[in-house]
Amino acid sequence: MEKYYLHLTNEQKGPFTIGQLQARWRAGEINLNTQFWTKVGGKWETMEAILDLLEPPRPVPASVPLSPAVPLASAFSKLSAKYVNPPAAPTNPPKPVRPSEVKQGASIGGWLCFGLGVLFMYFSLWSFILYLPLFLVAFILAIMALAQKRIGSGISLLLSCLVVPAVLWIYLGATRTAKTIESAARAMEQEGESMKTQAPQPPAPPKPAPPPVLALTIPSGLAASKLPDPASEKPAISDVPKEVDADTSKLQSQQSEIAAVPGKATPFQGRSSGGMDGERYPRTRMFFLSAEEVEGLNADQLRYAINEMYARHGAEFKNPELKGQFEKLPWYQPVKKRSYDDAELLFSAIETQNIKILGLRRDELKGKPGIVPGAYKESAWQRPGTKEKTAVDRANAELDHLYNQLMSSLGAQQQKTLREEKLVWIKWRDQEITRLLGEPRGGSGYRMDYWETMLALVQKRTAELKSARRR
Numbered sequence: 001m002e003k004y005y006l007h008l009t010n011e012q013k014g015p016f017t018i019g020q021l022q023a024r025w026r027a028g029e030i031n032l033n034t035q036f037w038t039k040v041g042g043k044w045e046t047m048e049a050i051l052d053l054l055e056p057p058r059p060v061p062a063s064v065p066l067s068p069a070v071p072l073a074s075a076f077s078k079l080s081a082k083y084v085n086p087p088a089a090p091t092n093p094p095k096p097v098r099p100s101e102v103k104q105g106a107s108i109g110g111w112l113c114f115g116l117g118v119l120f121m122y123f124s125l126w127s128f129i130l131y132l133p134l135f136l137v138a139f140i141l142a143i144m145a146l147a148q149k150r151i152g153s154g155i156s157l158l159l160s161c162l163v164v165p166a167v168l169w170i171y172l173g174a175t176r177t178a179k180t181i182e183s184a185a186r187a188m189e190q191e192g193e194s195m196k197t198q199a200p201q202p203p204a205p206p207k208p209a210p211p212p213v214l215a216l217t218i219p220s221g222l223a224a225s226k227l228p229d230p231a232s233e234k235p236a237i238s239d240v241p242k243e244v245d246a247d248t249s250k251l252q253s254q255q256s257e258i259a260a261v262p263g264k265a266t267p268f269q270g271r272s273s274g275g276m277d278g279e280r281y282p283r284t285r286m287f288f289l290s291a292e293e294v295e296g297l298n299a300d301q302l303r304y305a306i307n308e309m310y311a312r313h314g315a316e317f318k319n320p321e322l323k324g325q326f327e328k329l330p331w332y333q334p335v336k337k338r339s340y341d342d343a344e345l346l347f348s349a350i351e352t353q354n355i356k357i358l359g360l361r362r363d364e365l366k367g368k369p370g371i372v373p374g375a376y377k378e379s380a381w382q383r384p385g386t387k388e389k390t391a392v393d394r395a396n397a398e399l400d401h402l403y404n405q406l407m408s409s410l411g412a413q414q415q416k417t418l419r420e421e422k423l424v425w426i427k428w429r430d431q432e433i434t435r436l437l438g439e440p441r442g443g444s445g446y447r448m449d450y451w452e453t454m455l456a457l458v459q460k461r462t463a464e465l466k467s468a469r470r471r
Contacts, residue, residue: 002038004016004021005037005038006034008030008034021050021053021054022053025047025055032046033047034047036050106141106145107153107154107157109141110145110157113135114135114161117131117165118165125176135161135165138157138160142161143158277329277330277331280304281308281309284305284351286350289354289358294357302358302361306359306362309355311326313338313344313347314332315334315342316337388451391451392451392455395455395462398462403465406465406469437453
């Protein structure tokens, strides 16, 4: 029985018998355009060639005459002539040569939309409305290409739509932002250079004229006299700008509250802002103590203030009196076997400085051998610039004393000339300080520079007066 091979849905199926083909024909699975192959035929043909086998002719009624019978020898000779030299049947039947039924429109359209999206993204990165819809359409067409069995093109397009836009956006955004910043910096630099070249340079401030040279006749007796120590005299000409000492009263109110009357509550001794219940000296842990504050305490107050500092850090007191005093306070939490040295390890920088000053003052009041009187003052807190100002006060005292000696030895007209020269020098001194340091400003740095500059000018003026007096 002859076997038939069919080409269905782009695949070769079979073999089938003629009966199976008739069943598929009646079921509508094959039609006239369906191709088949047999070993006898040796090539692919359509079902139209065997239509008579698929649909056998209906029986003819008896009244209808039959066609004359074909002689058997003639029919056999024709059939045998057809297969005198039959071709060899292929082992694997070739697939039919016909146009592909796979559609490629989705894949082509997807890559076109993807390319346009990349192009718009490169030239207009921040115009999302231009390229985002194109990437979305390309993504949908990639899915459609997969449905049309364009597997390779569909997968590559799908991955490109997911990865390439994100990577390209990050790269272009970073590079263009860097270029924008660089160009802006370059433009600002060029603008600054052009402004420097175009804008007229302000003239340099004129240097104040030097003070007049003292042209007075100094009596010889005064020239030979010895100047007394000016440290005890109060300076009369400081003329310090208000800006330099504007914050003196505020700082003194924070760091220099003096306890002068024993037994009477003072701002340092009593409870202040931030103090705990029953705490007498909260400033010992909050601020650096000044020499004036420590000097206002007697021996008993110093003893209590020192032990209160150790009590804050849980020191265990062996003295029953001290132990009874601090056990009444709610904040005192003693730690078993915690000595004074152990508690001192917990001190802050402020407490470490203050315990040293309080201890020196206590030893001084007790008359302990080896303690230099006033040694605690060297360790006490001082406002920045205090030492420099003290040196200026001494130099001003020496200069004032020298002026007074000169005034007492001159006549009325010469005294008037000396007073005028004195005022001119004071004005020149202030102008010279402003020229060297700029306008007055806040901060401890300016304060220290101010006093150092004034000290140099005062010492120079004193030397000039002494030199004039010797002449």
